[in-house]
Amino acid sequence: EFSDRAKKSGVGGIFHTDELPNYGITEEEIKSLREAVSAQDGDCVVMVADAKIKAQGAIEAVIVRAREAMEFVPEETRRALPDGNSAYMRPLPGAARMYPETDVPPVLITQERIDGIALPELINERVSRYMKDLKLNDELANQIARSPNMPLFENIIKQVPDANLVMVVRTLETTLDELAKDGVPVDNIKEEHLIPLFRLHSEGKIPNEAVPGVLKIIAGKPGTSVDDAVRSLGVGVETGGRKDGFHKGERD
Structure with missing residues (x-):
């Protein structure tokens, strides 16, 4: 020694x-x-x-x-x-152990540069924003704020301002998982399917209970449009002032 x-x-x-x-x-x-x-x-x-x-x-x-x-x-x-x-x-290295880069001159970090750095939104800040601005309850706000589907959720509500947010969160976080457990190839369901789906739903043209069926059809035949999937289920077809089996005002 x-x-x-x-x-x-x-x-x-x-x-x-x-x-x-x-x-x-x-x-x-x-x-x-x-x-x-x-x-x-x-x-x-x-x-x-x-x-x-x-x-x-x-x-x-x-x-x-x-x-x-x-x-x-x-x-x-x-x-x-x-x-x-x-x-x-x-x-063993301690907390104070450092390796300064001796070959590179020091870089002056100005307050202006620090102020210009766009920091990502913290999860707790996102949860608070969802609860305050989107009126989601604590459970749903935390669920979507911490989810890999968060960017998709953000884009959906941007593209469809009148979307039923509860339905969007439940679809992304629960319905798709349930379909996957039943063997449905949910990877075939893309953003370009979900946006028109939630747009039709926000317009009262698709009832809540029809959403899983529409998604199942699209997953099985990715080339199918949302409109075609709705027609194949026989829901959302206008008959005068009503949609078959669904009033426009009936939403979550």
């Missing part, structure tokens, strides 16, 4: 009194060394031979690691060794 830390200063390694006998150093030589540095009983003496700046950095690293060993297990990145052990590589 000490040697790995020391090597980060550029030295080849360290000698310490616990291992010197392995290198042919005699006990008498070790004793002389300990006396030279005034080592006490139980002290370990570490030696480094290299350029002064490298040697000093290595010794300081050993001291730091020794103090850590007495207080805690240091947080560090380690590499696996072939014998199953591990060796120190570098400290």
